[in-house]
Structures are given as C-alpha cells and as structure tokens.
Amino acid sequence: MFRSNMNDRVERGVNKQDEKHKRMLKLIATTSLAFVALCSFSGIFDNENQRFLLEEGDLPQVTDAHIPLPAALELNMADITEPRNDDDIPLFWHVAKSGGSTVKDMYEFCSQLVMASDVGVRDGHDQDETLAIVEIPELSARYVNVDTIHPDGIARAKRLGLAQSGLADIVITSHVHEISEIFTPSNRGVMFSLFRHPIQRVISLFYYLQTATWEPTYNPELASMTIEQYADSPLVESNLMVRMLSQNEEGKITQDDIAVAKEILRTKVLVGLMDQMDESIRRFDAFFGFNEGKSFADISHCQQEFIGGGSNKHAHPALEHTSDAWNKLAIKNWADMILYEYIVQLFNEQKGVVQARQEHPVTHLSFPDPITHNMADINEPKSEADTPIFWFTSRFGGAVVEEVYAKCGQYTMADDDGVQGKHGQDEEIDIIHVDGLKYINVDTIHPEGILRAKHLGLAQSGLADIVIASRIHEISDIFTPENKGRMFTLIQNPVERAVDMFYFLKEATWSPAHNTEHESMTLEEYAASDLVESNHLVRALSQNMESKITQEDIEVAMEILRRKCIVGLSEHLEESIRRFDIAFGFIFFDPDIEQCRQSSFGQLYEQQQRHPVAEHSDDTLEKLKEKNWADMMLYEYAQHLFDAQRDFLHFMAQNTPLTSFRKLNTPDDHARFLRKVMEFAPPSAPRKLTRADHQRSFWSYQGQVNPE
Incomplete structure (x- = not known):
C-alpha cells in the first residue's frame, strides 16, 4: 500500500485564539454539564449539519506524516x-x-x-479437528465450522487454516x-x-x-x-x-x-x-x-x-x-x-x-508452480529445512552482501565460486574452501549450473547457509515444498544503478557483458543508445525478457516481492543487512564480525562516490528513467515494502522457535539474538504512494489516457 498526501488526514481543534474554549474542552472528561455548555457556547458541534466545526490548533498534532499500520x-x-x-x-x-x-x-x-461467522460452531462443531462446511437445516444456509466473531474462535480459525482452505x-x-x-x-x-x-x-x-x-x-x-x-x-x-x-x-x-x-x-x-x-x-x-x-x-x-x-x-x-x-x-x-x-x-x-x-477487470495473478510451492511466503512459519536465497542483481550492492556473510560471518555460500578448479565435475555435493571462505561445489548463477545443483540435491543437503542466485525462477526449481527457499534481496534506485552499470562496463573488460562500444561513450550517449539496460528487475521477475512490458508484468513483479521476498534497499544498506540478520537468525553480535562489516560498507560507500548521479544532467537522468520506467514503479513499491516489513520482521524474530534458526545453536545464542533484535530500531521509511498513483504512472508512461 502506498500512501498519499496526509493533509486531509486529521480534523483540527476549536478556535485557537479563544482560550475560554480551550479551558472548556478540558472539562469534557469530568462532567457531562460541560458537554452541554460546550455545544451551546463554543459552537464546536453544528446541529443543523450534524458535524463538528473543528479548526486548526487544539487537538494534538499528528507526529508523523506517515501513518503506519500493524x-x-x-x-x-x-x-x-x-x-x-x-x-x-x-x-x-x-x-x-x-x-x-x-x-x-x-x-x-x-x-x-458460504459464510464464516459464529453460526458454524453450533451443535458442537467448535470441537471439530478439521475444517468443513456445515449446513444448518433451519436456516437453509451453509457455514464453515469456525467462529470468526470472538477472539478465541479467531485463534482456532487461524490454527485450522481458514484462509488457506478457500472454504469461506x-x-x-x-x-x-x-x-x-x-x-x-x-x-x-x-x-x-x-x-x-x-x-x-x-x-x-x-x-x-x-x-x-x-x-x-x-x-x-x-x-x-x-x-x-x-x-x-x-x-x-x-x-x-x-x-x-x-x-x-x-x-x-x-x-x-x-x-x-x-x-x-x-x-x-x-x-x-x-x-x-x-x-x-x-x-x-x-x-x-x-x-x-x-x-x-x-x-x-x-x-x-x-x-x-x-x-x-x-x-x-x-x-x-x-x-x-x-x-x-x-x-x-x-x-x-x-x-x-x-x-x-x-x-x-x-x-x-x-x-x-x-x-477494467484485472487478470488474476499467478506464478509458475516452483515459485508458488517451493519458495516460502515471508510469513510462513520457518523450518530448519528452509534455505535463504539472496536474489543477486548486478550493481545492487549484492557483492557486499556476499562479503558480509561469506567473509565476515563465515557462512557457507552457494554461488559460482564453488566450481573453481575442477569442482564443477564433482559427482557428490560437498563444502570446499576458496581463499579461506566456504562454498558449495555447485554453480547457482548460470542455468546449466542450476540444473546440476538440482541433480546433486543442493536444497535437500542442508549444506548451504545462503544460496546466491540471479535467476529466481530457475533457482526455485531446485527447491521443494519440503525444502523451501526463502528469498531476500537488495534493490537500488534504477537510475543510480544504470549510471553505476555504465561506468562498470566501461572498465570491466573481464565481464561477459562488456562491450567495446562502452569504452568511448559518455553517459549522455549511453542513455540515448540501445545499449542501455531496460527494466531488468520487472523482466526478471515477470519472465518477460523481450516483449513490451504490460501492467500485468509489473503486478506480477510486485506480487512476488510482496509475498516471497524480504526487501532491502541499497540506500539503507546497513539497516537492510540488520533486517536480513533478523529474518534468518544470522549471528551479528560478535565485535570482529561487526568491524569486518563496517569495512565492507565503507568500500561500497567509497564506490558510490566515484560516479555520483548528481554530476549528470537532468536530461540524461530523465532518459535513463524513461527507459527504466517499469523498474522505477517497482522501486517505489519496494520502498513501500521496506517500510511495511519493518515491524513484521521484529515480530517474526521474537516469535520464531529457536530450532528454526540454523545458526542459533543454544538458548543463550537465541537470548542474545533477541536482545539485539530489541535494540535495533530502524529509521522511518520514505513516503509512500497509492496504488492508484502507480496505475496513473503506468498509463502516463504508456502515453495513454488513465482508464480511471
């Protein structure tokens, strides 16, 4: 949910200049006579129009333009x-x-x-151990055998899986x-x-x-x-x-x-x-x-x-x-x-x-079966059999995330580093050491490597603490409903990413994506050329790699992020890392680990300063924005999710059993982890827009009239 302007969110107090009215307001809580006096004397209530005439100043002011919801x-x-x-x-x-x-x-x-209320628990159906539709003959109506009116009944309906059942x-x-x-x-x-x-x-x-x-x-x-x-x-x-x-x-x-x-x-x-x-x-x-x-x-x-x-x-x-x-x-x-x-x-x-x-009926969104069944929803109960998957997109700070967990945290990673030498030919899955770091001898970056990882049973092995993948649909196929993947990612402003990508490709002669044309180009020329990357995020999530992007592509991308992904933002890198720690129980209370992390963050911040976006003309940046219009919409939605997931992650961390965290091996580890969770207070998130704003943006970008 995006948020719109908050100017109309609140009603205001009575006449600010009239101190007599203020004194009378203070009496409201203690005597009913003051209510009558207030109505007749101050004019706060307009009988004819049945409304309060409230003006700015007397009621407490809203402390923040953003109104968070539970x-x-x-x-x-x-x-x-x-x-x-x-x-x-x-x-x-x-x-x-x-x-x-x-x-x-x-x-x-x-x-x-078929209704779910409190009628369906008549005649002892509140003792049923499974959900069912019951018919009440005297009412000629059908009900689910739950009580959604009273708190105890709601708890039972949750336990039995009412929402997932589809019965009501x-x-x-x-x-x-x-x-x-x-x-x-x-x-x-x-x-x-x-x-x-x-x-x-x-x-x-x-x-x-x-x-x-x-x-x-x-x-x-x-x-x-x-x-x-x-x-x-x-x-x-x-x-x-x-x-x-x-x-x-x-x-x-x-x-x-x-x-x-x-x-x-x-x-x-x-x-x-x-x-x-x-x-x-x-x-x-x-x-x-x-x-x-x-x-x-x-x-x-x-x-x-x-x-x-x-x-x-x-x-x-x-x-x-x-x-x-x-x-x-x-x-x-x-x-x-x-x-x-x-x-x-x-x-x-x-x-x-x-x-x-x-x-304008909207086509119901659906995902391929592997995404639906093999990738856990973010609020599903955690299992020790689940494996965190970092969705890595080039130039989004993903290398820093890998360094933070592989180098600083000494976690075992699965990416493409584990197939160095001849390990890509190994017939059994195993942990190897590369430059003092631990990797699985599989390649989870390239399609053929992903197929091999599936064949060797990477998900079932439990060897990888984190899987790094850039192809989220392909990687989802190696997991199963019993051994699910849990997705997290870092997302960057698409324009900043495009600028960073351009300068990287000018210098990265070793990269398969390097094109000699980049070497002699200016950013202005690149922005106007066909070489500039266009809407990479939406295309990767919607699997529409070449065709014209539709609104459904954007909605599918948003829905995958909302349901399946813990979202971090590159501009809030340290906070994002803390959230990943909280989501997956990664241990982060060791001072040496913290010092190593700060060094990694510093390297990224230094890199970001090498090619500041602000140095370039508005016209150039606008061209990059237009070519990545769908990713810009998805980025705004990611900002919304970043905000929405803040309290949710803290709640989940405090209510997830110790056995669900792979690296919290003792009750003492868990207690220390929870203390760190409580100490961490994320800053407020960016302003949000409404979904209607997104739809207007879509039609505007497409050069069409907004259907609304």
Whole structure:
C-alpha cells in the first residue's frame, strides 16, 4: 500500500485564539454539564449539519506524516485498489446496529454463499479437528465450522487454516485486527463494511439492548432508563469505530488515533452507507462479483425483501437533533462523528474504484508452480529445512552482501565460486574452501549450473547457509515444498544503478557483458543508445525478457516481492543487512564480525562516490528513467515494502522457535539474538504512494489516457 498526501488526514481543534474554549474542552472528561455548555457556547458541534466545526490548533498534532499500520493488517489485508487474486477472501467488518445483519442475511440466503461467522460452531462443531462446511437445516444456509466473531474462535480459525482452505466465500467479524492474523500475503482478506450515522447507531443500540436479553452485552440497568439518562450515564457507548480501528480501547482518544482509523478505511475498506443501502449493496456485488452467473431478477427480488424489512430491526422513538440528549451523545462520540464524515467522503470517492473494477477487470495473478510451492511466503512459519536465497542483481550492492556473510560471518555460500578448479565435475555435493571462505561445489548463477545443483540435491543437503542466485525462477526449481527457499534481496534506485552499470562496463573488460562500444561513450550517449539496460528487475521477475512490458508484468513483479521476498534497499544498506540478520537468525553480535562489516560498507560507500548521479544532467537522468520506467514503479513499491516489513520482521524474530534458526545453536545464542533484535530500531521509511498513483504512472508512461 502506498500512501498519499496526509493533509486531509486529521480534523483540527476549536478556535485557537479563544482560550475560554480551550479551558472548556478540558472539562469534557469530568462532567457531562460541560458537554452541554460546550455545544451551546463554543459552537464546536453544528446541529443543523450534524458535524463538528473543528479548526486548526487544539487537538494534538499528528507526529508523523506517515501513518503506519500493524504488520498483519498491512501485509495480510489487500488494499482496495490492488488487483484481486483468486486466493483473496472477502471480509465483512460488522459494526453493530449499522445494517450488517441485513447484509449478512442477503449473502447467506439470497446469494447462497458460504459464510464464516459464529453460526458454524453450533451443535458442537467448535470441537471439530478439521475444517468443513456445515449446513444448518433451519436456516437453509451453509457455514464453515469456525467462529470468526470472538477472539478465541479467531485463534482456532487461524490454527485450522481458514484462509488457506478457500472454504469461506465471506468471513464476518467485529475484530479487524485479530482477524487480520488469520490471513497471509498469499491468502489476503479484502475488507468491506456498512456504516451508519454514529448517533443514530448509538440510539438504536440503546433501545435494542433494553430488551435483547439474549445478547452478551445486555445490561438490565438499561431497561429502566430513558435515552436522556443513558446519554448522561457512564454506560453510554463512546467512539466505538475509532477505538476498534486504532486499538485504543480505553485511553483518551488522540488525533493520531483518528488518523490511523482514517488510513485503514482509506486503504483497506470498501465502505457502504446504511442510508444508501441499495447503492452500497450494488457496489459490494460489483466489486466482489458475489452474484456472477446468477439470475439478476431472483437475486434482486430477494435482496429487496431484506432491505425493505431489515434483519434484527426494531422500532424505537426518534430523537430530535436539537435535543440535549443528541448533543451529549454527539460529543461523547465526537471522534466517530469525525470519522463518519470521512466515511461519507470515501463513499463518494470510491465510486470510481468500483467502476474501474467493472470496466477494467484485472487478470488474476499467478506464478509458475516452483515459485508458488517451493519458495516460502515471508510469513510462513520457518523450518530448519528452509534455505535463504539472496536474489543477486548486478550493481545492487549484492557483492557486499556476499562479503558480509561469506567473509565476515563465515557462512557457507552457494554461488559460482564453488566450481573453481575442477569442482564443477564433482559427482557428490560437498563444502570446499576458496581463499579461506566456504562454498558449495555447485554453480547457482548460470542455468546449466542450476540444473546440476538440482541433480546433486543442493536444497535437500542442508549444506548451504545462503544460496546466491540471479535467476529466481530457475533457482526455485531446485527447491521443494519440503525444502523451501526463502528469498531476500537488495534493490537500488534504477537510475543510480544504470549510471553505476555504465561506468562498470566501461572498465570491466573481464565481464561477459562488456562491450567495446562502452569504452568511448559518455553517459549522455549511453542513455540515448540501445545499449542501455531496460527494466531488468520487472523482466526478471515477470519472465518477460523481450516483449513490451504490460501492467500485468509489473503486478506480477510486485506480487512476488510482496509475498516471497524480504526487501532491502541499497540506500539503507546497513539497516537492510540488520533486517536480513533478523529474518534468518544470522549471528551479528560478535565485535570482529561487526568491524569486518563496517569495512565492507565503507568500500561500497567509497564506490558510490566515484560516479555520483548528481554530476549528470537532468536530461540524461530523465532518459535513463524513461527507459527504466517499469523498474522505477517497482522501486517505489519496494520502498513501500521496506517500510511495511519493518515491524513484521521484529515480530517474526521474537516469535520464531529457536530450532528454526540454523545458526542459533543454544538458548543463550537465541537470548542474545533477541536482545539485539530489541535494540535495533530502524529509521522511518520514505513516503509512500497509492496504488492508484502507480496505475496513473503506468498509463502516463504508456502515453495513454488513465482508464480511471
């Protein structure tokens, strides 16, 4: 997920110049009388338009223009502007008394979809040891035998592999963050939800809970209360939506909490409005294709019966918008009021997202079987049988990575150094020593060498601590579902790489890629010539080595990085190395190793200064950028992944068993490793863009009109 400008992320405080208003705001937390006084005196709440009139200055300022999301939500929940994969699963976030029961019933009974909620664990099915679809005869509907409504049930659904099973057409939940843990980058959730005006929702909830003795949240105190008494009481619900999205369940709500809630909705949720139910359902149907191939007349008639009658609907008295009770409820739900206004804005903006999905359906992305089955997803549980694979691309600092682990860390490597002499003819796989370093006697760089490595059983041998490979599709074929590869890489700004590559090829007479034409060229001439490398990264990942690059090629490249690769950036080399250490349990607390590493980093930094990009004309750099337009898009996406994977890697390191790390041989090693993990605090990452920005860039580069 890329991030757009944050100027509209937050609402602002009341009149900054009026200190009396500030003093009154401080009273809100301690007395309900202050709520009434604030509404009538300061004008913070506009009854006529049902919104807060907030101006800049009084609420806490957002501390960072970047709004980070929890790792599970970031990686496991698809952005709504991303192409959907076949393995993605619609996830309905049910906000109580917002029309959610009607939506669920429509898809259960009208569309006959298989649901995962809490219905499927009736009649003892919560004790089932495997997943299955159960039919509830009295409901004439089908459910997966899991409970995705309650935390304990969600944990069980994760353990049984609900997301991977593909059994549920829709998952229902009230717990957004907990449910995100059951999904994976390969089996993502795609969220949608229906929203209602917060005060109308709270009023409806109050009257419902007065009589709903069967509900776990039923409180007999409510039965004898008036709505006015409820608005004054500590029992009143306060800012449910913001609290659930920001995970601030009890503390004072901050502007950052509101910003996080907005960001989740903006990037991860297709929003619907209860007061525009017909249009909302139409959008859900169009976006997810819930009723494709079914009779439109029959489905529509059934849906209208539910929309007209409602599910779990109850009559209750109306409350005047100008009443004291309404004002008190509004101020106790001030953050949800701000969020709801933003939801209405999103509802208007997302019309184009749904329309684009209908007019420009995206081909579902798929990978060759070896990539899919033999290369581990980044959040799959680690196994000692897995082998780290460094995807090496020329001039991306990969040589430094190899030196850091082979020379400084004394790890056993598999690349092409192990076939020096006559070791390329060895009939058995083994470790050899070259200049004091350890290598496997195979070649994992060239196609014929990769075939030999597969024949000798490199993956099954467990001899290599790290495999170095430049051909990621070919190398994936040597691994198996039992002995998987785990991919990591370093990515550099493609323009900087092109400049570096040019000067390298001018001097590297020993390189097979050397061309004598380079020797007499200037960079300006090279940028305008046919010799310049074009979109190497996208071509290598999409396996489109010669044809015109398509948007699907770019999406495939992005998806491989997102699902299969720990991403490092050359401009953050030291941090990237630390992340690789964390991801694979490489020992990095030895002072001698650290000193050796710093020497290697220094060599790279010195090399980078030899041919600074800034010395060249904007016109030359622009030509290189245009010739590598697809790689530029992938690079921006890599920056996003670099940011998104930060917290995720720390979480994985702290929750991975000792036995899964090959080089952490003792509990003491593991403890020291975890202390280092906790000490390492990566800096903030670059600004991110939206996927829509990428799509606009694609059509712009192609010289076409943006289809949106």
